[in-house]
Amino acid sequence: MAHPDVQDEQRLTPKGRATRDRIVQAAAELIVTEGLAASNMERVRKAASVSGSQLAHYFTDKSALIRAVVRRQIGVVLDFHRQPKLGDLDSFDDFERWIDLNMRYLRRIGTSGGTPTFHALTAQLAKSDETTRATLAAGYWQWIGLLEAAIARMKGHGVLVAQADPRRLAMAIVSAHQGGGTLAFTYRAEWPHADATRFAVNYLRMFATNPAERIPRPPRRPRGRRATTRVH
Amino acid sequence: MNDDSTSRFTRKGLATRARIVGAAAKLMFERGVANTSIDEVRGSAGVGGSQISHYFRDKRDLTRQVIASRRNDVVAFHTQPRLGALDSFDALQAWADACVADVDTVYRLGGCVYGSLAGELIDADDEIHDDLADGYDEWLDLFRTGLTAMQRRGDLRNDADPRHLAVALVIAHQGGAMITHATGDAEPLRVAVNAAIDYVRSFAPQPGGGSSRSGRRPKS
Numbered sequence: 095m096a097h098p099d100v101q102d103e104q105r106l107t108p109k110g111r112a113t114r115d116r117i118v119q120a121a122a123e124l125i126v127t128e129g130l131a132a133s134n135m136e137r138v139r140k141a142a143s144v145s146g147s148q149l150a151h152y153f154t155d156k157s158a159l160i161r162a163v164v165r166r167q168i169g170v171v172l173d174f175h176r177q178p179k180l181g182d183l184d185s186f187d188d189f190e191r192w193i194d195l196n197m198r199y200l201r202r203i204g205t206s207g208g209t210p211t212f213h214a215l216t217a218q219l220a221k222s223d224e225t226t227r228a229t230l231a232a233g234y235w236q237w238i239g240l241l242e243a244a245i246a247r248m249k250g251h252g253v254l255v256a257q258a259d260p261r262r263l264a265m266a267i268v269s270a271h272q273g274g275g276t277l278a279f280t281y282r283a284e285w286p287h288a289d290a291t292r293f294a295v296n297y298l299r300m301f302a303t304n305p306a307e308r309i310p311r312p313p314r315r316p317r318g319r320r321a322t323t324r325v326h
Numbered sequence: 327m328n329d330d331s332t333s334r335f336t337r338k339g340l341a342t343r344a345r346i347v348g349a350a351a352k353l354m355f356e357r358g359v360a361n362t363s364i365d366e367v368r369g370s371a372g373v374g375g376s377q378i379s380h381y382f383r384d385k386r387d388l389t390r391q392v393i394a395s396r397r398n399d400v401v402a403f404h405t406q407p408r409l410g411a412l413d414s415f416d417a418l419q420a421w422a423d424a425c426v427a428d429v430d431t432v433y434r435l436g437g438c439v440y441g442s443l444a445g446e447l448i449d450a451d452d453e454i455h456d457d458l459a460d461g462y463d464e465w466l467d468l469f470r471t472g473l474t475a476m477q478r479r480g481d482l483r484n485d486a487d488p489r490h491l492a493v494a495l496v497i498a499h500q501g502g503a504m505i506t507h508a509t510g511d512a513e514p515l516r517v518a519v520n521a522a523i524d525y526v527r528s529f530a531p532q533p534g535g536g537s538s539r540s541g542r543r544p545k546s
Contacts, residue, residue, distance in 0.1 A: 127449050207449045213504065217445025220508050221358035221436065231509040262517045265505070266498070269518035273441075273501030277493075280444045280458045286493060290501075293494035297525050310528065313490040 114152045114162075117142040122163045122210035125218050135159070160219065161229045167212050168233030174199065175240055183244040185253065186307050189298060193291040196271070197284065205282045212237075213275040238264045245298070258301035270294040289313050335381070343381045343391075346371045351392045355436040359389055359446050389447075390457055396440045397461035404468045412472030414481065415527060418495075422519040425499060429512040437507035440465075441500040466492045473526070486529035498522035 106114060120141035128137075135156055139149045153159040179195065181188045203209040212233065219226050241264035248254045274290020296310040335343060349371035353362040364385055368378050382388040409424065410417035425433075436442055444458045469492035476482045482491075502518025505511075 213445065213501075214448055216504055216508050217442065217448060218358075218360075220504075221356070221361065221442070221446075227508060227510075231511075234505050234509055234514075262521070265502075265514050265517040266521035269498055269501035269505055269514055269521075270494070271501065272504050273497030273499065273518075276441060276445050276500050276504065277462060277497055279448045280455060280462060282455065286497060289490050289493040290497045292490070293497070293522070293525060296528075297521050300524065300528050310485075312485075313487060 118162050118166050121159050126210045126214045127208050160226055164229045167210055167215055171212050171237055184247040189295045193295055196291050200284055200287050205278050213272045238268050241267055254301045255303050266297055267294040347391045347395050350388050351395050354392055355439055393457045400440045400465055413475040418523050422523050425519050426516045433503050433506045433515050434510055438503035441503055466496055469495050482529045483531055491526050494525055495522045
Protein backbone atom coordinates (compact mmCIF):
# COMPACT_ATOMS: atom_id res chain seq x y z
CA MET A 95 0.00 0.00 0.00
CA ALA A 96 1.28 3.45 -0.88
CA HIS A 97 2.35 5.82 1.86
CA PRO A 98 0.01 8.87 2.21
CA ASP A 99 2.91 11.11 1.05
CA VAL A 100 3.24 9.04 -2.11
CA GLN A 101 -0.49 9.18 -2.80
CA ASP A 102 -0.27 12.99 -2.60
CA GLU A 103 2.53 12.92 -5.11
CA GLN A 104 0.58 10.76 -7.56
CA ARG A 105 -2.43 13.09 -7.57
CA LEU A 106 -0.47 16.01 -9.02
CA THR A 107 -0.70 17.45 -12.54
CA PRO A 108 2.54 17.51 -14.58
CA LYS A 109 2.98 21.19 -13.75
CA GLY A 110 2.30 20.57 -10.09
CA ARG A 111 4.80 17.77 -10.08
CA ALA A 112 7.43 20.05 -11.64
CA THR A 113 6.92 22.66 -8.92
CA ARG A 114 7.02 20.01 -6.25
CA ASP A 115 10.25 18.59 -7.73
CA ARG A 116 11.81 22.02 -7.67
CA ILE A 117 11.00 22.39 -3.98
CA VAL A 118 12.38 18.93 -3.19
CA GLN A 119 15.57 19.64 -5.14
CA ALA A 120 16.11 22.95 -3.34
CA ALA A 121 15.53 21.34 0.05
CA ALA A 122 17.91 18.47 -0.76
CA GLU A 123 20.72 20.87 -1.59
CA LEU A 124 20.12 22.96 1.51
CA ILE A 125 20.17 19.92 3.76
CA VAL A 126 23.62 18.82 2.60
CA THR A 127 25.22 22.24 2.23
CA GLU A 128 24.00 23.96 5.38
CA GLY A 129 22.72 21.18 7.56
CA LEU A 130 19.24 20.48 8.73
CA ALA A 131 19.01 23.33 11.21
CA ALA A 132 19.53 26.00 8.59
CA SER A 133 17.24 24.55 5.98
CA ASN A 134 14.04 25.92 7.37
CA MET A 135 11.00 26.28 5.20
CA GLU A 136 11.62 29.95 4.42
CA ARG A 137 15.07 29.19 2.98
CA VAL A 138 13.62 26.37 0.91
CA ARG A 139 10.85 28.63 -0.35
CA LYS A 140 13.32 31.26 -1.56
CA ALA A 141 15.69 28.76 -3.14
CA ALA A 142 12.82 27.12 -5.04
CA SER A 143 11.24 30.50 -5.92
CA VAL A 144 7.78 29.53 -4.75
CA SER A 145 5.27 31.32 -2.55
CA GLY A 146 4.55 30.31 1.01
CA SER A 147 1.09 29.06 0.07
CA GLN A 148 2.53 26.97 -2.76
CA LEU A 149 5.02 25.41 -0.40
CA ALA A 150 2.29 24.68 2.14
CA HIS A 151 0.15 23.21 -0.64
CA TYR A 152 2.75 20.56 -1.44
CA PHE A 153 4.20 19.93 1.99
CA THR A 154 2.29 20.24 5.22
CA ASP A 155 5.50 20.53 7.24
CA LYS A 156 9.27 20.29 7.14
CA SER A 157 9.20 16.64 8.08
CA ALA A 158 7.03 15.74 5.05
CA LEU A 159 9.44 17.68 2.84
CA ILE A 160 12.46 15.87 4.26
CA ARG A 161 10.79 12.51 3.66
CA ALA A 162 10.20 13.56 0.05
CA VAL A 163 13.89 14.50 -0.30
CA VAL A 164 14.99 11.09 0.96
CA ARG A 165 12.54 9.23 -1.28
CA ARG A 166 13.62 11.27 -4.30
CA GLN A 167 17.27 10.43 -3.68
CA ILE A 168 16.68 6.70 -3.29
CA GLY A 169 14.81 6.99 -6.59
CA VAL A 170 18.00 8.42 -8.13
CA VAL A 171 20.00 5.49 -6.71
CA LEU A 172 17.53 2.87 -7.97
CA ASP A 173 17.36 4.50 -11.41
CA PHE A 174 21.16 4.46 -11.55
CA HIS A 175 21.08 0.69 -11.09
CA ARG A 176 18.34 0.27 -13.72
CA GLN A 177 20.06 2.23 -16.48
CA PRO A 178 20.28 0.29 -19.76
CA LYS A 179 24.10 0.37 -19.75
CA LEU A 180 24.07 -1.94 -16.73
CA GLY A 181 22.02 -4.56 -18.55
CA ASP A 182 20.14 -6.66 -16.00
CA LEU A 183 23.00 -6.24 -13.54
CA ASP A 184 23.35 -10.00 -13.49
CA SER A 185 26.82 -10.70 -14.88
CA PHE A 186 30.34 -9.83 -13.79
CA ASP A 187 30.66 -7.63 -16.87
CA ASP A 188 27.60 -5.69 -15.68
CA PHE A 189 29.17 -5.27 -12.25
CA GLU A 190 32.48 -4.13 -13.75
CA ARG A 191 30.48 -1.49 -15.61
CA TRP A 192 28.76 -0.68 -12.32
CA ILE A 193 32.21 0.29 -10.95
CA ASP A 194 32.98 2.43 -14.00
CA LEU A 195 29.63 4.20 -13.90
CA ASN A 196 29.93 4.81 -10.16
CA MET A 197 33.32 6.43 -10.71
CA ARG A 198 32.00 8.43 -13.64
CA TYR A 199 29.07 9.64 -11.53
CA LEU A 200 31.42 10.65 -8.72
CA ARG A 201 33.62 12.54 -11.17
CA ARG A 202 30.55 14.36 -12.44
CA ILE A 203 29.22 15.45 -9.04
CA GLY A 204 32.72 16.04 -7.65
CA THR A 205 33.94 15.23 -4.15
CA SER A 206 33.76 18.74 -2.74
CA GLY A 207 30.27 18.22 -1.38
CA GLY A 208 27.00 19.98 -2.05
CA THR A 209 25.35 17.01 -3.77
CA PRO A 210 22.57 15.30 -1.83
CA THR A 211 23.84 11.75 -2.31
CA PHE A 212 22.12 9.12 -0.22
CA HIS A 213 25.02 8.72 2.24
CA ALA A 214 25.21 12.50 2.63
CA LEU A 215 21.49 12.67 3.43
CA THR A 216 21.77 9.75 5.86
CA ALA A 217 24.69 11.43 7.62
CA GLN A 218 22.71 14.66 7.97
CA LEU A 219 19.34 13.16 8.86
CA ALA A 220 19.73 9.80 10.60
CA LYS A 221 19.93 11.47 14.01
CA SER A 222 17.03 13.88 13.53
CA ASP A 223 13.83 11.93 14.24
CA GLU A 224 12.39 8.43 14.02
CA THR A 225 10.13 9.05 11.00
CA THR A 226 13.02 10.37 8.92
CA ARG A 227 15.23 7.52 10.03
CA ALA A 228 12.52 5.04 9.03
CA THR A 229 12.36 6.64 5.56
CA LEU A 230 16.14 6.31 5.20
CA ALA A 231 15.89 2.69 6.34
CA ALA A 232 13.16 1.99 3.75
CA GLY A 233 15.49 3.43 1.10
CA TYR A 234 18.34 1.17 2.11
CA TRP A 235 16.09 -1.91 2.09
CA GLN A 236 14.88 -1.03 -1.42
CA TRP A 237 18.45 -0.67 -2.65
CA ILE A 238 19.53 -3.90 -0.96
CA GLY A 239 16.43 -5.60 -2.37
CA LEU A 240 17.26 -4.51 -5.92
CA LEU A 241 20.80 -5.91 -5.69
CA GLU A 242 19.59 -9.03 -3.91
CA ALA A 243 17.24 -9.78 -6.82
CA ALA A 244 20.05 -9.18 -9.34
CA ILE A 245 22.45 -11.45 -7.46
CA ALA A 246 19.74 -14.11 -7.09
CA ARG A 247 19.42 -14.06 -10.91
CA MET A 248 23.19 -14.59 -11.22
CA LYS A 249 22.87 -17.52 -8.87
CA GLY A 250 19.90 -18.84 -10.84
CA HIS A 251 21.95 -18.69 -14.05
CA GLY A 252 24.72 -20.68 -12.40
CA VAL A 253 27.15 -17.73 -12.47
CA LEU A 254 27.45 -17.89 -8.69
CA VAL A 255 27.94 -20.97 -6.53
CA ALA A 256 25.17 -22.43 -4.37
CA GLN A 257 26.68 -21.05 -1.14
CA ALA A 258 26.31 -17.45 -2.38
CA ASP A 259 23.77 -15.64 -0.20
CA PRO A 260 22.21 -12.89 -2.36
CA ARG A 261 20.95 -10.87 0.60
CA ARG A 262 24.31 -10.84 2.40
CA LEU A 263 26.12 -10.02 -0.82
CA ALA A 264 23.73 -7.16 -1.48
CA MET A 265 24.29 -5.78 2.04
CA ALA A 266 28.05 -6.02 1.64
CA ILE A 267 27.93 -4.16 -1.68
CA VAL A 268 25.68 -1.35 -0.44
CA SER A 269 27.80 -1.01 2.74
CA ALA A 270 31.00 -0.76 0.71
CA HIS A 271 29.38 1.84 -1.52
CA GLN A 272 28.23 3.99 1.39
CA GLY A 273 31.52 3.72 3.27
CA GLY A 274 33.40 4.59 0.09
CA GLY A 275 31.23 7.63 -0.39
CA THR A 276 31.82 8.80 3.17
CA LEU A 277 35.61 8.57 2.84
CA ALA A 278 35.66 10.04 -0.67
CA PHE A 279 33.82 13.12 0.54
CA THR A 280 35.99 13.40 3.64
CA TYR A 281 39.23 13.18 1.64
CA ARG A 282 37.65 15.07 -1.27
CA ALA A 283 39.24 12.44 -3.48
CA GLU A 284 38.02 9.61 -5.66
CA TRP A 285 40.31 6.80 -4.50
CA PRO A 286 38.21 5.66 -1.51
CA HIS A 287 35.24 5.02 -3.77
CA ALA A 288 37.45 3.26 -6.34
CA ASP A 289 38.70 0.91 -3.61
CA ALA A 290 35.20 0.48 -2.21
CA THR A 291 33.50 -0.49 -5.46
CA ARG A 292 36.46 -2.73 -6.40
CA PHE A 293 36.21 -4.48 -3.04
CA ALA A 294 32.44 -4.90 -3.54
CA VAL A 295 32.78 -6.54 -6.94
CA ASN A 296 35.85 -8.61 -5.99
CA TYR A 297 33.88 -9.87 -2.99
CA LEU A 298 31.06 -10.90 -5.33
CA ARG A 299 33.68 -12.62 -7.50
CA MET A 300 34.70 -14.81 -4.57
CA PHE A 301 31.41 -16.66 -5.18
CA ALA A 302 31.88 -17.12 -8.94
CA THR A 303 31.38 -20.60 -10.35
CA ASN A 304 34.01 -20.00 -13.03
CA PRO A 305 37.52 -20.01 -11.47
CA ALA A 306 38.68 -17.31 -13.92
CA GLU A 307 35.94 -14.97 -12.67
CA ARG A 308 36.98 -15.69 -9.08
CA ILE A 309 40.38 -14.03 -9.56
CA PRO A 310 40.36 -10.62 -7.86
CA ARG A 311 40.85 -7.71 -10.22
CA PRO A 312 43.47 -5.21 -9.05
CA PRO A 313 42.23 -1.87 -7.72
CA ARG A 314 42.71 0.98 -10.13
CA ARG A 315 44.26 4.05 -8.58
CA PRO A 316 43.05 7.34 -9.94
CA ARG A 317 46.13 9.11 -11.22
CA GLY A 318 47.69 12.03 -9.43
CA ARG A 319 46.24 10.95 -6.09
CA ARG A 320 48.23 9.72 -3.21
CA ALA A 321 46.48 7.07 -1.26
CA THR A 322 46.58 7.17 2.50
CA THR A 323 49.58 9.40 3.01
CA ARG A 324 48.98 13.05 2.43
CA VAL A 325 51.06 16.16 2.74
CA HIS A 326 50.47 17.90 6.04
CA MET B 327 45.87 16.49 20.81
CA ASN B 328 47.88 19.53 20.05
CA ASP B 329 50.15 20.82 22.83
CA ASP B 330 49.75 24.49 22.00
CA SER B 331 46.10 24.44 22.86
CA THR B 332 46.48 22.51 26.10
CA SER B 333 49.72 23.73 27.69
CA ARG B 334 48.16 26.89 29.06
CA PHE B 335 45.79 24.95 31.35
CA THR B 336 46.43 23.53 34.79
CA ARG B 337 45.85 19.88 35.57
CA LYS B 338 42.45 20.72 37.01
CA GLY B 339 41.71 22.90 34.00
CA LEU B 340 42.55 20.04 31.67
CA ALA B 341 40.17 17.76 33.58
CA THR B 342 37.35 20.28 33.21
CA ARG B 343 38.15 20.71 29.55
CA ALA B 344 38.11 16.93 29.04
CA ARG B 345 34.75 16.73 30.81
CA ILE B 346 33.30 19.32 28.42
CA VAL B 347 34.69 17.50 25.37
CA GLY B 348 33.31 14.22 26.71
CA ALA B 349 29.86 15.70 27.21
CA ALA B 350 29.91 17.27 23.75
CA ALA B 351 31.10 14.03 22.14
CA LYS B 352 28.27 12.10 23.77
CA LEU B 353 25.59 14.61 22.74
CA MET B 354 26.92 14.89 19.19
CA PHE B 355 26.97 11.11 18.90
CA GLU B 356 23.39 10.77 20.09
CA ARG B 357 21.76 13.65 18.25
CA GLY B 358 24.27 14.95 15.72
CA VAL B 359 26.56 17.99 15.63
CA ALA B 360 23.88 20.32 14.22
CA ASN B 361 21.39 19.36 16.92
CA THR B 362 23.85 19.95 19.78
CA SER B 363 24.07 23.45 21.23
CA ILE B 364 26.78 24.88 23.46
CA ASP B 365 24.10 25.43 26.09
CA GLU B 366 23.21 21.75 26.12
CA VAL B 367 26.88 20.81 26.38
CA ARG B 368 27.26 23.21 29.32
CA GLY B 369 24.24 21.70 31.07
CA SER B 370 25.37 18.17 30.43
CA ALA B 371 28.97 18.81 31.58
CA GLY B 372 27.77 20.72 34.62
CA VAL B 373 29.93 23.79 34.00
CA GLY B 374 29.20 27.49 33.69
CA GLY B 375 28.99 29.34 30.40
CA SER B 376 32.12 31.33 31.15
CA GLN B 377 34.05 28.10 31.63
CA ILE B 378 33.12 26.87 28.18
CA SER B 379 34.28 30.10 26.59
CA HIS B 380 37.48 29.91 28.66
CA TYR B 381 38.35 26.56 27.09
CA PHE B 382 36.79 26.84 23.63
CA ARG B 383 36.54 29.78 21.29
CA ASP B 384 33.26 28.62 19.77
CA LYS B 385 31.27 25.56 18.75
CA ARG B 386 33.58 24.95 15.82
CA ASP B 387 36.58 24.79 18.17
CA LEU B 388 34.69 22.43 20.45
CA THR B 389 33.71 20.27 17.46
CA ARG B 390 37.37 19.99 16.47
CA GLN B 391 38.24 18.80 19.95
CA VAL B 392 35.44 16.23 19.75
CA ILE B 393 36.91 14.98 16.46
CA ALA B 394 40.33 14.64 18.14
CA SER B 395 38.77 12.81 21.06
CA ARG B 396 36.82 10.41 18.83
CA ARG B 397 39.96 9.78 16.80
CA ASN B 398 41.67 8.75 20.04
CA ASP B 399 38.72 6.44 20.79
CA VAL B 400 39.14 4.74 17.42
CA VAL B 401 42.88 4.28 17.93
CA ALA B 402 42.35 2.96 21.48
CA PHE B 403 39.77 0.47 20.21
CA HIS B 404 42.08 -0.83 17.49
CA THR B 405 45.16 -1.06 19.70
CA GLN B 406 43.48 -2.94 22.56
CA PRO B 407 45.52 -6.03 23.53
CA ARG B 408 42.93 -8.62 22.43
CA LEU B 409 43.25 -7.38 18.83
CA GLY B 410 47.00 -8.00 18.82
CA ALA B 411 48.61 -5.80 16.21
CA LEU B 412 45.85 -6.53 13.66
CA ASP B 413 48.44 -8.69 11.96
CA SER B 414 46.84 -12.14 11.75
CA PHE B 415 43.54 -13.54 10.48
CA ASP B 416 42.59 -14.29 14.08
CA ALA B 417 43.28 -10.70 15.13
CA LEU B 418 41.26 -9.33 12.21
CA GLN B 419 38.39 -11.67 13.03
CA ALA B 420 38.60 -10.56 16.67
CA TRP B 421 38.28 -6.97 15.41
CA ALA B 422 35.13 -7.80 13.40
CA ASP B 423 33.68 -9.67 16.39
CA ALA B 424 34.46 -6.77 18.73
CA CYS B 425 32.65 -4.36 16.38
CA VAL B 426 29.63 -6.64 16.19
CA ALA B 427 29.61 -6.99 19.99
CA ASP B 428 29.06 -3.22 20.23
CA VAL B 429 26.04 -3.16 17.92
CA ASP B 430 23.42 -2.47 20.60
CA THR B 431 25.52 -0.17 22.77
CA VAL B 432 27.03 1.91 19.97
CA TYR B 433 26.07 1.34 16.35
CA ARG B 434 22.30 1.12 16.62
CA LEU B 435 22.31 4.24 18.80
CA GLY B 436 24.35 6.58 16.62
CA GLY B 437 26.40 4.66 14.05
CA CYS B 438 30.19 4.87 14.19
CA VAL B 439 31.50 7.37 16.76
CA TYR B 440 33.96 8.67 14.17
CA GLY B 441 32.24 8.05 10.86
CA SER B 442 28.98 9.67 11.85
CA LEU B 443 30.94 12.86 12.63
CA ALA B 444 32.79 12.68 9.31
CA GLY B 445 29.55 12.12 7.43
CA GLU B 446 27.73 14.98 9.07
CA LEU B 447 30.64 17.41 8.59
CA ILE B 448 30.81 16.74 4.85
CA ASP B 449 30.43 20.44 4.07
CA ALA B 450 32.66 21.78 6.83
CA ASP B 451 35.71 23.92 6.14
CA ASP B 452 39.12 22.65 4.97
CA GLU B 453 40.66 22.51 8.42
CA ILE B 454 37.90 20.24 9.74
CA HIS B 455 38.15 18.09 6.62
CA ASP B 456 41.88 17.75 7.23
CA ASP B 457 41.27 16.78 10.86
CA LEU B 458 38.85 14.09 9.76
CA ALA B 459 41.07 12.82 6.93
CA ASP B 460 44.06 12.70 9.31
CA GLY B 461 42.02 10.48 11.60
CA TYR B 462 41.15 8.17 8.73
CA ASP B 463 44.84 8.14 7.70
CA GLU B 464 45.80 6.94 11.15
CA TRP B 465 43.05 4.30 11.17
CA LEU B 466 44.01 3.04 7.69
CA ASP B 467 47.68 2.92 8.71
CA LEU B 468 46.88 0.68 11.68
CA PHE B 469 45.37 -1.89 9.32
CA ARG B 470 47.96 -1.39 6.61
CA THR B 471 50.83 -1.97 9.04
CA GLY B 472 49.26 -5.22 10.24
CA LEU B 473 48.49 -6.41 6.71
CA THR B 474 52.00 -5.55 5.51
CA ALA B 475 53.44 -7.63 8.35
CA MET B 476 51.17 -10.53 7.31
CA GLN B 477 52.35 -10.28 3.74
CA ARG B 478 56.00 -10.20 4.81
CA ARG B 479 55.38 -13.35 6.84
CA GLY B 480 53.73 -15.06 3.88
CA ASP B 481 50.19 -15.02 5.33
CA LEU B 482 49.11 -12.95 2.33
CA ARG B 483 50.14 -13.48 -1.29
CA ASN B 484 52.33 -11.06 -3.19
CA ASP B 485 49.39 -9.84 -5.26
CA ALA B 486 47.60 -8.65 -2.11
CA ASP B 487 47.69 -4.88 -1.78
CA PRO B 488 47.78 -3.98 1.94
CA ARG B 489 46.71 -0.42 1.16
CA HIS B 490 43.62 -1.56 -0.76
CA LEU B 491 42.72 -4.17 1.85
CA ALA B 492 43.05 -1.61 4.67
CA VAL B 493 40.67 0.70 2.79
CA ALA B 494 38.24 -2.21 2.28
CA LEU B 495 38.21 -2.95 6.03
CA VAL B 496 37.59 0.66 7.04
CA ILE B 497 34.98 1.45 4.40
CA ALA B 498 33.10 -1.80 5.07
CA HIS B 499 32.95 -0.79 8.70
CA GLN B 500 31.87 2.76 7.88
CA GLY B 501 29.14 1.78 5.44
CA GLY B 502 27.92 -1.11 7.58
CA ALA B 503 27.75 1.15 10.63
CA MET B 504 25.82 3.77 8.68
CA ILE B 505 23.19 1.30 7.43
CA THR B 506 22.91 -0.46 10.79
CA HIS B 507 22.26 2.90 12.40
CA ALA B 508 19.69 3.96 9.79
CA THR B 509 17.84 0.64 9.80
CA GLY B 510 18.30 -0.30 13.46
CA ASP B 511 19.25 -3.75 12.17
CA ALA B 512 22.51 -5.36 13.33
CA GLU B 513 22.89 -7.36 10.11
CA PRO B 514 24.45 -4.79 7.73
CA LEU B 515 27.42 -4.06 10.04
CA ARG B 516 27.89 -7.75 10.85
CA VAL B 517 27.78 -8.74 7.18
CA ALA B 518 30.01 -5.84 6.04
CA VAL B 519 32.90 -6.32 8.46
CA ASN B 520 32.86 -10.09 7.95
CA ALA B 521 32.80 -9.64 4.18
CA ALA B 522 35.91 -7.46 4.45
CA ILE B 523 37.67 -10.07 6.61
CA ASP B 524 36.75 -12.82 4.13
CA TYR B 525 38.06 -10.62 1.34
CA VAL B 526 41.42 -10.32 3.14
CA ARG B 527 41.40 -14.10 3.70
CA SER B 528 40.91 -14.65 -0.02
CA PHE B 529 44.47 -13.33 -0.48
CA ALA B 530 45.95 -16.09 1.66
CA PRO B 531 48.27 -18.43 -0.27
CA GLN B 532 46.28 -21.21 -1.95
CA PRO B 533 46.40 -24.50 -0.05
CA GLY B 534 47.70 -26.20 -3.21
CA GLY B 535 50.52 -23.64 -3.49
CA GLY B 536 51.07 -21.03 -6.17
CA SER B 537 49.07 -17.92 -6.81
CA SER B 538 45.62 -18.08 -8.33
CA ARG B 539 46.84 -15.69 -11.00
CA SER B 540 49.13 -18.29 -12.54
CA GLY B 541 46.47 -20.98 -12.16
CA ARG B 542 44.80 -23.11 -14.79
CA ARG B 543 43.06 -21.60 -17.77
CA PRO B 544 39.32 -21.62 -17.33
CA LYS B 545 37.25 -23.79 -19.64
CA SER B 546 34.39 -21.49 -20.56
